[in-house]
Amino acid sequence: MGQIAVITGGTAGIGLACAEKLHEEGATVVMSGRSAERGRKAVARLGSGERARYIPCDVTDPRQIVGLIEETVDEHRRIDVLINSAGGVTDDGRLVEQQDDEALTRAFDLNVNSAFLACRAALPHMLPRGYGRIINMSSLAGKTGVAGLVGYTTAKHALIGYTKTLAKEVTARGVTVNAVCPGITDTEMVSGALRNAIENSGADFGEAAAHYTGDLGRMVEPAEVAVLVATLVSAQSGAISGTAFSLDGGFSQF
Known part of the structure; x- marks a missing residue:
């Protein structure tokens, strides 16, 4: 494969699974995250x-995002793949009428603005070469509503809209942009923040999980997401762009 890939949120969960898969296929992988200890373990x-390589980065800080991209290019002379996997649930289960004024701001900073800033920083290193692969990690929550997760679901919907718009702008210039929308996935986020938010909204997590896993009848494995991502970022995937791919056991069916 031989590509240079930057993965935000690459030290855990889906991001780490993507890093492992691309590394296995021959890519040089630069993983970012906020925990140096997680970064060390991921590299090992x-x-x-x-x-x-691990580069520390808080994706809610625009300067750190630019630094991540520039440090990668300084070391490797190019960037071929950008996977915006950083994100997460900022909601605490409160319903819309109970939310504070900053609910969407927090969710957008983590799940949408970070991807926008990373793409903007990476594109000047992709477009002149006429080649690039960008993946924005959305969610099943980007295709359906989830009570108690107004910030997360709104942000993940917006991320799909951003993906489609960016694809319209850059696909003809050799850079593909796609979104991947996993269903409930067996990660730390599901066992922590997502579970708490769903339960705090008054719903039973087990019932919610059973509902949103669709015909699959189980959680999605991070490695399953990584297989799709590896296909979408391959050199042979140049005709695939502007699409939001579901991995949710047939729940959304679009």
């Missing part, structure tokens, strides 16, 4: 060496 899990 990939076998260290010259093809795995």
Whole structure:
């Protein structure tokens, strides 16, 4: 594969699974996250060496996002793949009428603005070469509403809209942009923030999980998401752009 890939939120969950899969296929992987300890463990899990690197980055800080991209390019002379996997649930289960004024701001900073800023920083290094692959990690919540998760669901819907708009602007210039929308996935976020938000809204997490897993009847595995991502960022995927791919056991069916 030989690509240079930057993965925000790449030290855990879906991001780490994507890092492992791309590294396995020959990519040089730069993983970002806020925890140096997680970063160290992620690099060790990939076998260290010259093809795995951790760069600390808080994606809610625009300067750090620019620094992540620039440091990668300084070291590797290019960036081929950007996977915006950083994100998460900022909601606490409160319903819309109970939310404070900052509910959407928090969710957008983490789930939408971070991807916008990372793409903007990476595109000047992709467009002149006429090549790039961008993946924005949305969610099943980007295709349906979830009570008690107004910030998260609104942000993930917006991320799909951003993906489609950016694809209209850059696909003809060799850069593909797609969104991936996993259903409830077996990650730390599901066992922590997402579970708490759903339960705090008055819903039973087990019932909600059973509902949103669709015909699959189980949670999605991070490695399953990584397989799709690896396909979408391959050099042979140039005709695939502007699409939001569902991995939710047939729940959304679009």
